Amino acid sequence: MRYFVHIGYNGLHYNGWQKQPGVLNVQGVLEKALTQVLKTPVFIIGCGRTDAHVHASQFFFHMDVEDEWDFDLLFRLNKLLPANIAIFDIIAMDGLQHARFDAVLRSYDYFIHTYKDPFLNGLSSFYLLKDLHFDQMKQAVDVLPKYKDYRAFCTSPDKYEHTICNVMEANLAIDPSGDKLRFHISSNRFLSKMIRIIMGQLLKIGRGVLSVDEFENYLFTKQTPALITPAHPQGLYLSKVSYPYLNLPRRTAFSAILQNHADLSWKTL
Incomplete structure (x- = not known):
């Protein structure tokens, strides 16, 4: 079954989203954690590719998992992942929706x-x-x-x-x-x-x-x-x-006050 996973991350210490050998990247950290928790190899596809040191206060990836889990996956992942990566939602899809190609x-x-x-x-x-x-x-x-x-x-x-x-x-x-x-x-x-x-x-x-x-x-x-x-x-x-088919509000609490649109002190020119 395909799942969309809604995440956010502080990219300061990562060499971007995309998995590549020899450097720390967000995709590789997530795949390692998912594989460890689900006890089966998990490969993910992100909605895009952020550069080194770039952040994401809203990001999606999709994954295909054959066997349904019987525990709180979101809790276990957030406990295992470093503090600069957060899982917000895990959403079961009804088909083969694509995190990258379907984004509008x-x-x-x-x-x-x-x-x-x-x-x-x-x-x-x-x-x-x-x-x-x-x-x-x-x-x-x-x-x-x-x-x-x-x-x-x-x-x-x-x-x-x-x-x-x-x-x-x-x-x-x-x-x-x-x-x-x-x-x-x-x-x-x-x-x-x-x-x-x-x-x-x-x-x-x-x-x-x-x-x-x-x-x-x-x-x-x-x-x-x-x-x-x-x-x-x-x-x-x-x-x-x-x-x-999916338009979730971002978790502004994740990001710095800089990015919080509720901060009315910003004046649009």
């Missing part, structure tokens, strides 16, 4: 703080910057849903069958003091390092070294910038994944 929306949030704060270390990206041009950064963000081809903002565009992404939403928010920034973007799919590359370009706009017209021209011409400078991974969260 993925949302990411990227957080920046512009002052040194030890309590945000690893949860938000630190950039020692002053007087960012938020108005111009917002203009660039507003351009994003108008374009579909994101070839210009991808490290390896030729490895994809196509580089079309249906960006449905993009916005920028700041806290009242203006020294914390949140970039939110939703799309049906994302390309390799696409969000971090976009964030890197937005920071250039904020610093005044790149214009909004130049930013939009990359999208229009599909030409990759001569110098790609992806933003740090630590501030990036996969924050929402939706399916036609």
